[in-house]
Amino acid sequence: MSWLTKLRNVFRKDQLDRDLEDELRFHAEQRAADLGLTPTEAQRRLGHTARILEESRDVKLARWLETVLQDLRLAFRIWRKRPLVAVTAILTIALGAGMNVAVFRVIWNVMLKPLPYAEPGRLVQIWVEEKEPRTPPENVLIEKWQHGSLTFSSFAAYRPWSITIISQGNPEQVFTGMVSQGFFETLGTPLLAGRGFNQTEMSSGADNAILLREGYWRRRFGGDPAIVGSEIEADGTLCRVIGIVPDSFLATPLIQVARGGSTALRGARAEPDAFMPRSRARVGGMRLPTHTSFLIGRLKPGIPASQAANELATIAGPGERRRIWLSPLEEEVGYQLRPALLALIAATGCVLLIACANLANLMLAQVLLRRRELAVRAALGAGMSRVMRQLITEAMALSLAGGAAGLLVSQLLYSVILGLYPDTIPRTANTAPDWIIYLFALSITILTGLLFGVLPAWRAAREAKDESLRVGNPWMSRGSRRWSNAMVALQVGLTTVVLIAAGLLVRTFLTLRDIDIGIDRDHILTASIDLPATRYKTRDDRARFGRAWLERLAAIPGVTSAGISNSLPLRYTMLLDLRIFIPGSEQEQMVGGRAVGGDYFKALGMRWAAGGPFDPNIKGQVAVNEAFVRKFLKGRQPIGFQLPQGKSSMLITGVIKDVRHRGLREAPQPELYLSYDSFPLNPVDTVVRSSLPPARIVDSMRRELKALDDQVVLARPLAMEEVVDGELARPLFQVVLLGLFAAVALALAAIGTYGVIAYSVRSRTPELGLRRALGASTLDIQQLILASGCKAPMLGLAAGLLLGWLVMGRFLEAMLYGVTARDPKVLVFTAITLAATSLLACLLPGRAAARIDPGTALRQE
Amino acid sequence: MAKAIFPQGSLPLLVLKILAQTGPQHGYAITLKIEHLSDEALSVEEGSLYPALHRLEEAGWIQAEWTVTGNKRRARIYEITEAGRRHLQEEEQRWRTSTAAVDRILRLA
Numbered sequence: 023m024s025w026l027t028k029l030r031n032v033f034r035k036d037q038l039d040r041d042l043e044d045e046l047r048f049h050a051e052q053r054a055a056d057l058g059l060t061p062t063e064a065q066r067r068l069g070h071t072a073r074i075l076e077e078s079r080d081v082k083l084a085r086w087l088e089t090v091l092q093d094l095r096l097a098f099r100i101w102r103k104r105p106l107v108a109v110t111a112i113l114t115i116a117l118g119a120g121m122n123v124a125v126f127r128v129i130w131n132v133m134l135k136p137l138p139y140a141e142p143g144r145l146v147q148i149w150v151e152e153k154e155p156r157t158p159p160e161n162v163l164i165e166k167w168q169h170g171s172l173t174f175s176s177f178a179a180y181r182p183w184s185i186t187i188i189s190q191g192n193p194e195q196v197f198t199g200m201v202s203q204g205f206f207e208t209l210g211t212p213l214l215a216g217r218g219f220n221q222t223e224m225s226s227g228a229d230n231a232i233l234l235r236e237g238y239w240r241r242r243f244g245g246d247p248a249i250v251g252s253e254i255e256a257d258g259t260l261c262r263v264i265g266i267v268p269d270s271f272l273a274t275p276l277i278q279v280a281r282g283g284s285t286a287l288r289g290a291r292a293e294p295d296a297f298m299p300r301s302r303a304r305v306g307g308m309r310l311p312t313h314t315s316f317l318i319g320r321l322k323p324g325i326p327a328s329q330a331a332n333e334l335a336t337i338a339g340p341g342e343r344r345r346i347w348l349s350p351l352e353e354e355v356g357y358q359l360r361p362a363l364l365a366l367i368a369a370t371g372c373v374l375l376i377a378c379a380n381l382a383n384l385m386l387a388q389v390l391l392r393r394r395e396l397a398v399r400a401a402l403g404a405g406m407s408r409v410m411r412q413l414i415t416e417a418m419a420l421s422l423a424g425g426a427a428g429l430l431v432s433q434l435l436y437s438v439i440l441g442l443y444p445d446t447i448p449r450t451a452n453t454a455p456d457w458i459i460y461l462f463a464l465s466i467t468i469l470t471g472l473l474f475g476v477l478p479a480w481r482a483a484r485e486a487k488d489e490s491l492r493v494g495n496p497w498m499s500r501g502s503r504r505w506s507n508a509m510v511a512l513q514v515g516l517t518t519v520v521l522i523a524a525g526l527l528v529r530t531f532l533t534l535r536d537i538d539i540g541i542d543r544d545h546i547l548t549a550s551i552d553l554p555a556t557r558y559k560t561r562d563d564r565a566r567f568g569r570a571w572l573e574r575l576a577a578i579p580g581v582t583s584a585g586i587s588n589s590l591p592l593r594y595t596m597l598l599d600l601r602i603f604i605p606g607s608e609q610e611q612m613v614g615g616r617a618v619g620g621d622y623f624k625a626l627g628m629r630w631a632a633g634g635p636f637d638p639n640i641k642g643q644v645a646v647n648e649a650f651v652r653k654f655l656k657g658r659q660p661i662g663f664q665l666p667q668g669k670s671s672m673l674i675t676g677v678i679k680d681v682r683h684r685g686l687r688e689a690p691q692p693e694l695y696l697s698y699d700s701f702p703l704n705p706v707d708t709v710v711r712s713s714l715p716p717a718r719i720v721d722s723m724r725r726e727l728k729a730l731d732d733q734v735v736l737a738r739p740l741a742m743e744e745v746v747d748g749e750l751a752r753p754l755f756q757v758v759l760l761g762l763f764a765a766v767a768l769a770l771a772a773i774g775t776y777g778v779i780a781y782s783v784r785s786r787t788p789e790l791g792l793r794r795a796l797g798a799s800t801l802d803i804q805q806l807i808l809a810s811g812c813k814a815p816m817l818g819l820a821a822g823l824l825l826g827w828l829v830m831g832r833f834l835e836a837m838l839y840g841v842t843a844r845d846p847k848v849l850v851f852t853a854i855t856l857a858a859t860s861l862l863a864c865l866l867p868g869r870a871a872a873r874i875d876p877g878t879a880l881r882q883e
Numbered sequence: 884m885a886k887a888i889f890p891q892g893s894l895p896l897l898v899l900k901i902l903a904q905t906g907p908q909h910g911y912a913i914t915l916k917i918e919h920l921s922d923e924a925l926s927v928e929e930g931s932l933y934p935a936l937h938r939l940e941e942a943g944w945i946q947a948e949w950t951v952t953g954n955k956r957r958a959r960i961y962e963i964t965e966a967g968r969r970h971l972q973e974e975e976q977r978w979r980t981s982t983a984a985v986d987r988i989l990r991l992a
Contacts, residue, residue, distance in 0.1 A: 041949075045910060045959045046933065052911040053929070069930025077934040407943065 042075050089408075093415035100416060107388055108420060111381055115424025115470055117766065118377035120431025121370040123463045127436055129363050130458060131449045132356040138272050140210025141320075145351035146327055148317040148334065150344045158314040159346075163338060164202075167319075170337040173330040175322045178208035179315040181300060184552050184705070185257040186735055189242060195552055195737035196238070196256075199294035200302060200315075206267070208320050216250045216265025223264070224299045231299070232261040236269040238295035257302065258554025258733075267297060272355075272449065302555070313599070318351060356448045361836040362756045365523060368833070369763040372516040374470065376767050379509040379516075380774040381417075381474035386506055387781055389413055389482040390498045397486040409486070410479040417475025418468070425467030432463070442758055444751030477505060503782070510778050511818035517764075517771040518822025518856055522830055524757070524764035525848035526838055531753045533840030539746065540681035540690075541591055542627030546742035547716050548590050549723065551706040551734055564702035567731070571706065572620040574726040580714040585622025588703035591683045592745045598703060600694060603666045604654045611654065614691060619698030623678065625711040626742075633661040633676030638697040645676045650692035686749045687839045708736075716741045756837060768859060775863035779811040783867040790871050791879020800872035807868035808861070815860035822856075823849060894935050896978060899971040902945060902963040909958045910936060936961060944970050 046068060054064035065071070101108035136142055148167075151157040159167075164179050171177075179202035187196045203224040206213060214236055223231040232254070234243075243249045253260045272293075300315060321330055327348040334346045356363075389396075400409050440450055481502045498506065551571075558564045568586055575584035589597055598615035622628075623635055636643035644665070651660045665672040672694075680690035712719050720739045727736050740748075783790070790803055798806075831843035841848070901916045902908060908916070910932055939945045944967030952958045963971070 041959075042933070044957055046930075048909070048956060048958050049911045049914070049929065049933075051956075056915075067929055071930070074930045074933050078937045 039075065042078050043071075046071055046074060089411070090415065093412045094419055096412065097416040097419040101420065104388065107384065108423075111384065111420045112424040112427055114377045114381055114770070115421055115467070116427035116431050118370075118374040119425050119428035119463065119466050119470060121435060121763065121766070122367070122374055122466055123428060123432035123459065124435035124439060125363065125367045125370050126462050127432065127455060127459050128439055128447060128450065129367060130456065130462075131453065132359060132363065132447060133353075135449060135456070137352055137355070138211070138270055139351075142352055143350070144321045144323065145209070146319050146321060146330070146348040147351050147354050148319055149347050149349060150342075157344075158316045160314050163342075164315060164317055166337055167317075167334055171319075171330075171333060173322055173325045173333045174319040176204050176208040176320050178202060178205040178318045178320075179300060180205060180318075181315045182294070183298070183302075184550075184737070185296065185298065186552055186554055186733070187242075187257075187296065188255040188733060193733050193735045194242075195550075195735045196295045197293075198296040198298055200300040201297050202300050202315070205297075206271075208318065211267070211271045214266040214268040215247065216263070218265065219299050224301060230256075230259045230261040231264045232256050233265045233267050233297040234263055235267050235271075235293065235295045235297075237293075239266050256296070257298065258556030258558075261298075269293075319348070358752070359443075359447065361834075362752075365756070365834060365837065366759055366763070369520050369523065369760055369767075372520045373763055373767045373770065374466070375473075376513040376516050376770045376774070378470055378473040379513040380770055380777070381420075382477045383506050383509050383774060383778055385417060385474060385478040386481055386498065386502060387777075389478045390485060390502065393482060393486050396482055400483075400486055406483045406486075410483045413479035413482055414472070414475040417478070418471035421467050421471030421475070424470070425463055428467070429460075429463055439759065442755050444748060444755065477509075481505060498785070506778050506781075507814040510775050510814040511821070513771045513774050514815040514818030514856060514860065515822035515825065517767045518819055518852055519826050519830075520760075520764045520767045521852045521855060522822075522826040522848055523834060524760045525851055526830070526834055526841055526843060526845060527753070527757045527760050529841040529845060529848060530837065530839045531750070531757045534686045534753055535750055537682070537686055537840075539591065539686065540628060540679050541742070542711075543743045543746050545711055545713050546626065547710045547712065547719050547723075547739060548742060548745060549708050549720070549739040550590075550737045551708060551727070552737065553704045553706060553734060555704070557733070558704070561702050564704060564706075565699050568619050568698050568702055568706060570730055571708070571727070574730060575620070575708070575710060575723070578710075578712075578719065578722045578726065580719065581710050581712045583621035583625040584708070584710045585618060585620040585625040586698055587616055587618040587622055587707050587709070588698075588701075588705065589616055589683070590707040590709060591626070591681050592685070592749055597693075598696075598701060600667070602654075602672075602694075605666065607654075613650065613654075613694055615694045615696055615701070617696050617698045617701035617703050622709065625709045626681075627711075628681060629679045631677045631679050633674070636673075636675040636695070636697060638699050641700060642670060642672050643675050643697070644672045645678055645695040646674055647678050647690060647693045647695075648680045649690040650694065651677055653692045686746075709742075753837075753839075768855070771856075772859045772863050775811075775815050775860055776866065778814075779807065779864050780867040780870070782811065783807060783871045786871075787874060787879045790874050791876045794874060794879070795876035803872045803874075804865075804868040807871045808864045811864035811867070812860055815856070815863070819853060819856050819860070823853060826852075893978070894931070895939055896971070896974050898932075898935060898939060898961075899944060899963060899967055899974070902961060903968060903971055907960045907962040909952075909960050913961070939967070942970075943967075 050061065050064040050068050053059065053067060054061050057064075059067070068074075137145070139145060148159060149157060150159045150163075161179075164177065167174075168177050181200040183198045183200045185196055185198045186193050188194075201219070203219060203221065206218045213233070216233070218233070219231055223229050234249070239245060239249065249263050250265060251263065253262050255261075319330070321327065327350070331346055331348050335342065338346065396409050396413075399412075400406050440447055481498075485499055485502060553564060553567060558567060572584060572586060575581060578584075598617065600613050600615040601610045602613055603610055619638065623630075631648055633645070636645055646660065655663060660674050660677050663674045665674065678695065682688065682690060683693070684691070708723070710719060710723070716739070720736070723739070724736050727734065790806075793803065793806075826849070827844055834843055897917055898913060901913055901920070905916065913936075914929055914932055936945070936947075940947055940961070943964060945961050945963050947959050947961050949957055950960050
């Protein structure tokens with residue numbers, strides 16, 4: 023009966039009993055048939071069935087458990103005698119398993135844990151284009167779907183927004199979700215108190231209502247239950263607080279698409295603190311048909327997503343050219359993070375395998391030292407399989423100890439990972455590890471024990487049999503040495519792959535860091551101001567504010583230039599969607615508009631490719647960017663070009679160099695720059711250039727703003743450098759972690775290679791001594807060791823390079839920028855690093871070999 | 884002739900011997916065989932055969948497999964393993980030596 027069957031028997035006791043009973047019944051029936059007995063008589067002849075069953079079961083279960091305990095006791099005694107080996111092994115396992123558990127814990131939280139919604143499998147996010155960045159549908163389209171769809175039971179639409187809440191005279195800008203009717207009902211989230219929005223509250227202009235998030239309610243209002251039903255000043259009006267949304271409600275998948283990734287939300291909170299009806303959300307106080315909302319739909323039971331997508335496309339009509347696609351909400355959480363997480367777990371998996379290879383070699387050498395003892399035990403009746411099982415139990419004991427220590431390592435690394443990530447990683451706040459994490463840790467520990475325990479056990483059994491009681495050298499045989507070299511090749515190969523991945527990410531990071539974003543990074547301060555739509559109702563109100571604000575900014579001592587815009591580079595982008603008509607093309611074109619005022623271009627250090635800034639006092643003058651010229655004005659002279667728009671037209675006065683507004687790795691889109699005076703949009707993003715320390719400028723700006731209007735807030739003041747760093751934070755996160763894992767892999771592989779070669783040198787001491795005695799030079803000896811030692815690592819390196827060449831592209835593509843997966847520099851660097859490391863690992867034992875004294879060596883024989 | 888008691892510790896040896904000579908058998912057939920070969924002098928206490936079989940299996944000297952017999956009954960068939968054969972040889976030798984010694988003493992007395 024195999025080891026595994028026995029393990030299974032422990033858990034399948036019932037099946038085992040049934041089998042035994044069957045066997046006895048068969049016997050009784052046969053006996054009855056042969057002797058013509060009644061079944062009862064036959065049964066009686068058989069004896070006491072229960073007792074037989076008991077005895078047989080004991081044979082199968084108790085014996086097995088007993089031997090396991092025996093083995094464990096023996097293992098403990100053995101490892102206590104070799105504490106150094108045991109500690110080395112335990113630490114290695116702790117490191118390898120801990121890394122895997124930590125990364126798995128992030129993956130579990132982000133990707134695998136069920137969403138906190140009712141029947142999350144039926145929820146899908148609806149997009150209108152597959153390309154990055156994902157495009158949400160327009161509100162008009164959403165309305166059509168809400169009325170016409172039969173495959174969805176309901177929809178939840180939302181828009182990330184920012185409003186000002188004033189309590190006790192203190193204004194505060196609050197990150198807010200602007201939601202559609204039935205939003206919480208669609209997701210299936212019960213509220214902590216109160217209710218969701220009703221019909222009248224949803225339609226604009228009527229009763230003003232707001233929902234607060236539990237955490238915000240506790241922080242700002244001390245968790246006062248009387249708040250529900252009372253009125254607070256929000257978004258420029260008095261709003262009735264109609265309910266509290268529990269903190270457990272997960273808005274993260276809803277807001278992850280809020281552009282700008284890390285920086286958009288920096289300074290703001292990652293989860294919305296308030297919810298208001300979507301009808302209030304207007305870009306710059308305007309509601310346009312081109313405005314979009316993020317949309318989640320709840321599929322009716324049993325409806326496949328493909329059918330629903332077809333229906334939505336039909337409702338949208340033949341005019342809709344874009345592809346409508348549904349993505350399971352479960353896959354939307356942290357979707358930007360997923361490729362990185364998968365790469366990380368692959369890397370930690372490699373590290374664990376490398377650690378296993380190291381340990382297998384360490385154990386092999388250790389176990390073969392005990393070959394005599396094992397042979398004796400086998401000869402005394404233990405049986406070879408019993409001896410092997412003993413060795414595997416020993417490995418398992420180490421592995422379990424290492425796994426326990428690994429939990430500590432994983433806790434540490436987990437906090438490091440969370441701390442390194444620029445935003446909050448979704449669903450990781452204040453969560454104790456789930457039981458599944460422990461299960462994962464246990465399984466990975468057992469797997470590790472098997473992986474590094476089986477090879478030494480098998481080899482030891484082989485060698486004990488071959489040489490059973492022969493007195494001979496204590497070193498491993500040629501066959502075992504081949505296996506040991508194979509382990510070295512394996513770990514060097516895996517290290518190569520991890521190193522290539524790390525190298526590619528480093529190159530990506532450097533490319534992104536050095537990318538020309540079209541603006542300066544130093545001495546620039548940015549901030550955002552939200553003008554409540556209720557108090558700044560008209561264009562003139564906002565234009566007046568803009569002019570007064572610019573005047574006050576320019577007057578601040580130390581400010582060299584200042585500008586305003588509805589949207590700053592790399593901050594939360596809310597563009598004005600303009601329809602323009604290019605002469606010569608059939609269709610109306612969509613283009614993003616940015617309203618800018620003051621010395622906007624100068625303050626940001628933007629450069630002109632041709633022409634210059636428009637005169638804000640002359641209506642209809644605009645500037646465009648290079649991408650605009652490339653896409654719409656192929657070959658035409660842009661300066662002085664008249665762009666028809668509606669009944670009037672716009673005159674292009676200059677072409678500005680492209681700015682990476684939407685992210686470092688996203689190609690610039692065509693853009694129009696208009697005068698803020700004619701398009702006074704909200705929010706009023708502000709940019710100030712000054713060589714004074716940012717903190718002082720922010721203080722002055724706050725003072726000036728308070729003097730201008732004490733009910734608005736200067737939100738999220740950030741130096742441009744911080745904004746850009748925020749964009750680099752995500753690639754940096756990947757580089758740091760993968761770099762760390764690659765370093766661990768390299769160190770383990772170096773130690774492993776060194777260990778095997780040093781062992782081989784020690785085992786060859788008499789031979790090397792003889793060679794020295796016969797006249798070999800120290801150089802000859804070194805060469806000999808190098809030649810034999812480097813073979814395995816070089817083989818591994820070659821295999822690793824080949825593997826990297828073949829699979830890396832598919833694996834890392836999504837994370838790379840400005841570098842191909844087969845980047846020669848990275849491959850060469852990896853090859854050199856590993857070759858040098860292996861060489862070093864050979865050189866040290868080689869020198870020891872060269873120092874062998876022939877006389878001593880020969881006497882040893 | 885009166886039925887003899889079963890010599891202590893000989894049952895495993897007999898089982899192995901039977902399996903080695905007659906090939907794979909189920910438990911009941913082994914019982915019959917022992918009775919038949921010993922001219923009915925030895926009778927197995929039928930129940931005690933099964934724990935013995937399981938112990939032999941545990942030691943790796945025999946292996947077992949469920950099969951379906953001619954009349955569609957599920958039966959467990961035991962077969963001797965290579966290790967079992969070796970063990971049998973040694974045990975047979977030991978048995979002979981020790982019984983011979985016992986015999987000699989009995990004759991002397």
